[in-house]
Amino acid sequence: MAAAEQASSKDKAKDKSQDAATTWHGIVLQTLKRNEIKLVPYVPDRVLTTLIKDLHADPYFTTFPTAREEEAVGIVSGAWMAGTRGAVLMQTSGFATLANVLASLAVPYQIPLIMFVSERGTLGEFNYGQALVCRTMRPMLDSLAMEHHTITRLDELEFIADRSIKQAVTTQAPVALILSPLLTGGKTFDK
Amino acid sequence: MTNAHARNTKVMNRFDLTQRLVAGLKDEAVIGGIGNTNFDLWAAGHRPENFYMLGSMGLAFPIALGVALAQPKRRVFALEGDGSLLMQLGCLSTIATLAPKNLTMVVMDNGIYQITGSQPTPAAGHTDIVAVALASGIASSSWAADEDDFERLIEQSKSAPGPTLIGVRIDDKPGTGTTRRDPVQIRERFMHGMGVRQLL
Numbered sequence: 001m002a003a004a005e006q007a008s009s010k011d012k013a014k015d016k017s018q019d020a021a022t023t024w025h026g027i028v029l030q031t032l033k034r035n036e037i038k039l040v041p042y043v044p045d046r047v048l049t050t051l052i053k054d055l056h057a058d059p060y061f062t063t064f065p066t067a068r069e070e071e072a073v074g075i076v077s078g079a080w081m082a083g084t085r086g087a088v089l090m091q092t093s094g095f096a097t098l099a100n101v102l103a104s105l106a107v108p109y110q111i112p113l114i115m116f117v118s119e120r121g122t123l124g125e126f127n128y129g130q131a132l133v134c135r136t137m138r139p140m141l142d143s144l145a146m147e148h149h150t151i152t153r154l155d156e157l158e159f160i161a162d163r164s165i166k167q168a169v170t171t172q173a174p175v176a177l178i179l180s181p182l183l184t185g186g187k188t189f190d191k
Numbered sequence: 192m193t194n195a196h197a198r199n200t201k202v203m204n205r206f207d208l209t210q211r212l213v214a215g216l217k218d219e220a221v222i223g224g225i226g227n228t229n230f231d232l233w234a235a236g237h238r239p240e241n242f243y244m245l246g247s248m249g250l251a252f253p254i255a256l257g258v259a260l261a262q263p264k265r266r267v268f269a270l271e272g273d274g275s276l277l278m279q280l281g282c283l284s285t286i287a288t289l290a291p292k293n294l295t296m297v298v299m300d301n302g303i304y305q306i307t308g309s310q311p312t313p314a315a316g317h318t319d320i321v322a323v324a325l326a327s328g329i330a331s332s333s334w335a336a337d338e339d340d341f342e343r344l345i346e347q348s349k350s351a352p353g354p355t356l357i358g359v360r361i362d363d364k365p366g367t368g369t370t371r372r373d374p375v376q377i378r379e380r381f382m383h384g385m386g387v388r389q390l391l
Binding site: 039041062064065066067068070071072073074075076077078079080081082083084086100101103104105108109110111 | 220222242244245246247248249250252253254255256257258259260261262265279280281282284285288289374375377378381382385386387
């Protein structure tokens with residue numbers, strides 16, 4: 001029994017380490033940790049499910065849901081000013097609610113707001129509203145001259161995420177990392 | 192807690208209450224919400240532990256929550272208007288769930304958007320904000336009956352087992368001063384006040 005438990009927990013540990021190197025969510029979690037990002041509030045998205053579950057399971061992180069994305073932006077902004085780094089997880093439609101808080105808090109106060117946006121609305125979207133709201137995302141980021149990258153490839157994820165987080169912190173500027181369906185598989189119409 | 196209860200509380204003044212709060216502070220953080228709330232905080236005497244919002248209406252409590260989570264040993268006060276809080280009522284649930292012991296929230300309730308021309312809020316006369324906070328799970332939520340009661344509730348919040356919300360009915364007076372609108376300087380000084388970095 002004990003041996004079996006040990007073996008099974010070894011397998012689990014192995015699975016985890018494989019996850020860390022070979023899955024997009026494993027790489028994101030490890031990159032957050034390496035950059036000492038401890039506070040991760042989110043408004044959930046189907047694509048982010050495994051990442052959110054693994055963040056909750058890891059005692060390094062303080063992670064919790066918020067009612068709105070801008071609330072999460074306020075929380076990580078306050079935490080950063082008081083010495084704790086954070087990042088916000090959201091979906092495309094949630095990002096679309098952020099224009100006011102980006103323009104009146106993150107950008108003018110020079111706060112290194114780090115956002116991971118799971119991209120819906122493209123590459124097989126089945127909801128027209130999601131497709132439309134997706135088209136507002138990059139123009140909004142560009143209109144505020146905000147740094148943003150769309151991550152499509154697993155082999156580029158760590159480089160882009162790690163460098164972008166470091167750049168956000170050192171230049172005190174927000175960044176949006178858009179997780180493309182090419183990276184995550186996205187959400188598909190299944191019924 | 193009913194609306195009738197709120198109506199039995201004294202109508203006070205934002206600047207007076209802010210002065211009373213600031214007079215008793217040492218190294219506590221204070222987050223001032225958009226508009227008159229942070230104007231009166233500024234006018235009560237600038238201190239590096241104060242953060243002044245120049246936008247992002249409704250985020251005083253979320254910003255304060257972030258500060259409270261980052262520095263659990265420091266008391267964090269957040270001052271917010273009723274109209275602002277109405278924009279972000281969901282944050283009360285988040286705060287109830289995380290339950291930081293070091294967070295004291297004050298809602299300045301005059302039932303109007305004073306700064307835009309004193310139009311009534313949709314909640315005016317019908318919604319009891321303290322009852323909303325209680326129902327959101329913030330057990331230590333109450334109306335301050337008068338100035339002495341306000342000071343007592345502030346003091347009591349410092350040893351409360353969870354977050355505290357204090358509702359105060361205020362008059363329709365505008366803010367007393369005007370915060371210097373320099374976001375980077377505000378942020379930089381606040382980080383200095385929080386001991387996170389040295390000033391240049």
